[in-house]
Amino acid sequence: MQAMTDPGRVKTDQSHPRPQIIQTKGLTRHFGALAAVDRVDLEVFRGEVLGLLGRNGAGKTTLIKMLTTLLPPSAGTAQIAGFDIRSRPADVRRVIGYVPQALSADGDLTGYENLLVFARLYDVPRRERATRIADALALMGLTEAAHRLVKEYSGGMIRRLEIAQSTLHWPTVLFLDEPTVGLDPVARRDVWHMIGELRQRFGSTIVLTTHYLEEAAELCDRIGIMNCGRLVVSGTVAELEADAGTVISLEEVFAKYAGTGQEPGVAGGTAYVATSVTRRTADRTG
Numbered sequence: 001m002q003a004m005t006d007p008g009r010v011k012t013d014q015s016h017p018r019p020q021i022i023q024t025k026g027l028t029r030h031f032g033a034l035a036a037v038d039r040v041d042l043e044v045f046r047g048e049v050l051g052l053l054g055r056n057g058a059g060k061t062t063l064i065k066m067l068t069t070l071l072p073p074s075a076g077t078a079q080i081a082g083f084d085i086r087s088r089p090a091d092v093r094r095v096i097g098y099v100p101q102a103l104s105a106d107g108d109l110t111g112y113e114n115l116l117v118f119a120r121l122y123d124v125p126r127r128e129r130a131t132r133i134a135d136a137l138a139l140m141g142l143t144e145a146a147h148r149l150v151k152e153y154s155g156g157m158i159r160r161l162e163i164a165q166s167t168l169h170w171p172t173v174l175f176l177d178e179p180t181v182g183l184d185p186v187a188r189r190d191v192w193h194m195i196g197e198l199r200q201r202f203g204s205t206i207v208l209t210t211h212y213l214e215e216a217a218e219l220c221d222r223i224g225i226m227n228c229g230r231l232v233v234s235g236t237v238a239e240l241e242a243d244a245g246t247v248i249s250l251e252e253v254f255a256k257y258a259g260t261g262q263e264p265g266v267a268g269g270t271a272y273v274a275t276s277v278t279r280r281t282a283d284r285t286g
Helices: 060-067 089-095 111-121 126-139 155-166 185-202 213-219 237-241 250-258 267-285
Strands: 020-031 034-045 049-053 075-080 096-099 173-177 205-209 222-227 230-235
Touching (some): 096 155, 126 155, 126 185, 230 237, 230 250
Parallel strands (some): 096 173, 173 205
Antiparallel strands (some): 020 075, 222 230
16 A cells, blocks of 8 residues: 555555556646646556545546546646647557546437447458447447336346447557446446456456445556545555554545545536536436
8 A cells, every 4th residue: 555645656566577657757737726636746557447536526527528638637747558638649549448427428329329439439451340330339238228218228238238338349448437437337347347348358458436435346457545645555455454553444545535624626616517517417327
């Protein structure tokens, strides 16, 4: 476990056997005077599943948006698969997949049609599109529903379709922002299974944010906890629970490092907008 005396700085694990696929140094994002992400140093290794935990406003989604090139950093650097997010954003986008909190599937199209749109957006070669779409539908358990309108899908089916959309180009890194938001426990387990299948089949590195501690424990090799924009601790579940030689629960670890005080505001009403979108998503996918 890595608990920081200087919050936001995670030590390099020189003994890790796998190559780095994500590396950030001092990555920072300001909204006015607020540091939404504050000097984050992070390493993620090839084939690893990293979970980011934290209270609302901790900086998880802002960090993901910078790593997916949707939001420019205010300071610091980040590389994805060797590509700098500032100088080579197009190359970064070619090697990543991203499933946001908000709905990304079009309800007025069929599942197949949604996947065809994304295959074109990702420049999947025309001769390979039909095969990749069929494979993605099969992997996500959606073959029989392929030609139904997505507005008729259940919440779990929609989320699985969105994951399929983001993986048609076989990304090196897959970012999942609250992948099971608004889903019932059965649908949540289905999505967990599909994420495991993706990792096993493609060997993708996966970075996910979640508010469900059991989800993080189930899916993640390592967990990082953010507080006020800083990455304050990271490690395996076992390392985190063996806190300073005393075995405690993951819930207690979260309470210790994620903070229990009042959450910081976000300039320009960003928090209100994000909350509104998330609640609409949960309502539509529930």
